[in-house]
Amino acid sequence: xxxxxxxxxxxxxxxxxxxxxxxxxxxxxxxxxxxxxxxxxxxxxxxxxxxxxxxxxxxxxxxxxxxxxxxxxxxxxxxxxxxxxxxxxxxxxxxxxxxxxxxxxxxxxxxxxxxxxxxxxxxxxxxxxxxxxxxxxxxxxxxxxxxxxxxxxxxxxxxxxxxxxxxxxxxxxxxxxxxxxxxxxxxxxxxxxxxxxxxxxxxxxxxx
Numbered sequence: 001x002x003x004x005x006x007x008x009x010x011x012x013x014x015x016x017x018x019x020x021x022x023x024x025x026x027x028x029x030x031x032x033x034x035x036x037x038x039x040x041x042x043x044x045x046x047x048x049x050x051x052x053x054x055x056x057x058x059x060x061x062x063x064x065x066x067x068x069x070x071x072x073x074x075x076x077x078x079x080x081x082x083x084x085x086x087x088x089x090x091x092x093x094x095x096x097x098x099x100x101x102x103x104x105x106x107x108x109x110x111x112x113x114x115x116x117x118x119x120x121x122x123x124x125x126x127x128x129x130x131x132x133x134x135x136x137x138x139x140x141x142x143x144x145x146x147x148x149x150x151x152x153x154x155x156x157x158x159x160x161x162x163x164x165x166x167x168x169x170x171x172x173x174x175x176x177x178x179x180x181x182x183x184x185x186x187x188x189x190x191x192x193x194x195x196x197x198x199x200x201x202x203x204x205x206x207x208x
Contacts, residue, residue, distance in 0.1 A: 003044035003074040014192035017104040024070035045074035054097040057109035083116035110168040111198040118154035139167035168195040
């Protein structure tokens with residue numbers, strides 16, 4: 001498969017971009033990845049890049065967007081940070097990717113059994129990780145059930161996954177509220193901002 005060009009990128013709509021990712025995940029799950037010559041794609045993209053998607057996801061070693069969506073070199077912008085939240089630097093990167101480089105969808109990809117979320121549930125403290133985890137605590141507080149404090153810890157995987165999902169939704173809201181550039185592009189139909197969850201048990205991605 002060849003790398004995307006300006007022409008192929010321009011022809012992709014936001015909905016089509018989402019479908020490309022869904023199709024890629026289906027191939028990943030079926031172990032039927034597209035046959036790519038990655039060195040050829042290196043050559044193809046040496047004078048420019050025309051990716052179709054921007055994906056914010058966790059640093060978790062089990063969750064590589066390029067792999068789980070079966071994408072090659074030059075296909076997606078991949079932004080990784082523990083807990084997949086946004087700050088002004090990440091928002092600036094998203095604005096570059098969408099407004100200047102032409103991607104058609106911004107995906108906030110959470111995942112099950114997220115270690116950063118577990119740390120937030122347990123109020124873990126460790127150096128700079130303490131500050132990072134604090135960015136996820138609003139999602140912990142926003143999940144009402146269970147009310148028993150003993151059940152609101154990393155030992156309750158259902159609670160952890162509920163917080164991870166809530167964090168995806170809150171991150172989407174933060175993108176819209178903190179980036180007038182991306183909000184305007186979404187309102188104009190130039191991009192879509194969507195959430196998704198990756199299941200570490202079977203490799204599936206569920207889009208919201």
